[in-house]
Amino acid sequence: MTSSVAHPESPTTTRTDRPGQEAFWILRTAFTVAPILFGLDKFANVMTNWPKYLAGQFNDLIPGDAHQAMLMVGVIEVVAGLLVFFRPRIGAYVVVLWLAGIITNLLLIGGYGDVALRDFGLLLAALALARIAPAYARR
Numbered sequence: 481m482t483s484s485v486a487h488p489e490s491p492t493t494t495r496t497d498r499p500g501q502e503a504f505w506i507l508r509t510a511f512t513v514a515p516i517l518f519g520l521d522k523f524a525n526v527m528t529n530w531p532k533y534l535a536g537q538f539n540d541l542i543p544g545d546a547h548q549a550m551l552m553v554g555v556i557e558v559v560a561g562l563l564v565f566f567r568p569r570i571g572a573y574v575v576v577l578w579l580a581g582i583i584t585n586l587l588l589i590g591g592y593g594d595v596a597l598r599d600f601g602l603l604l605a606a607l608a609l610a611r612i613a614p615a616y617a618r619r
Contacts, residue, residue, distance in 0.1 A: 500612060500615065500616065503612065504609070504612050504613065504615075504616040504617070505616075507572075507605060507606075507608060507612075508565070508568050508613075508617075510605070511564045511571070511575050511605075511609055512561050512562070513561065515557040515558065515560045515564070515578075516557070516561035518554075518557050519553070519554040519555065519556070519557030519558035519559075519561065520554065520558065522550045522551060522553055522557070523551060523554055530550040530553075531545075531546035531547050531550050532546075533550075533585070533586070533589070533592075534546045534585065534589075535585045535588035535589045536588075537588050538585055556578070557578070560574050560575050560578055566619070568609065568610075568613040568617045568619070569613045569617055572606050572607070572609040572610035572613055575606040575609075576603055576606045576607050579602055579606060580603060582596075582599050583596045583599050583600055583603065586599065
């Protein structure tokens with residue numbers, strides 16, 4: 481059995497398309513807002529002291545200290561969130577790759593396996609967004 485999904489704003493959208501549309505918008509919103517908020521917080525350190533989450537192996541590769549590295553991370557996260565908003569077909573894959581890097585970083589630090597596992601769940605959700613975006617996003 482094959483089925484096609486019309487664009488969400490199309491008058492030909494059927495009632496059965498609605499759960500897919502809702503899933504798309506929930507994931508798109510989450511992966512727009514969360515990276516932007518986390519990225520901005522890299523400049524304020526309100527949620528946590530972000531430099532403590534940088535593995536020494538990465539800190540040795542990145543110019544400057546851990547705080548400066550986290551500022552770069554913050555910019556990348558804001559850009560990733562904006563990319564999901566404007567170009568979800570591409571942005572979702574950027575978030576998948578970014579989360580893979582975060583997971584690797586956390587495992588290198590050690591002691592953050594629980595956070596790495598949570599981020600793996602987020603990676604799978606971002607991958608789901610990437611897979612459904614072509615059906616529901618114009619770009």
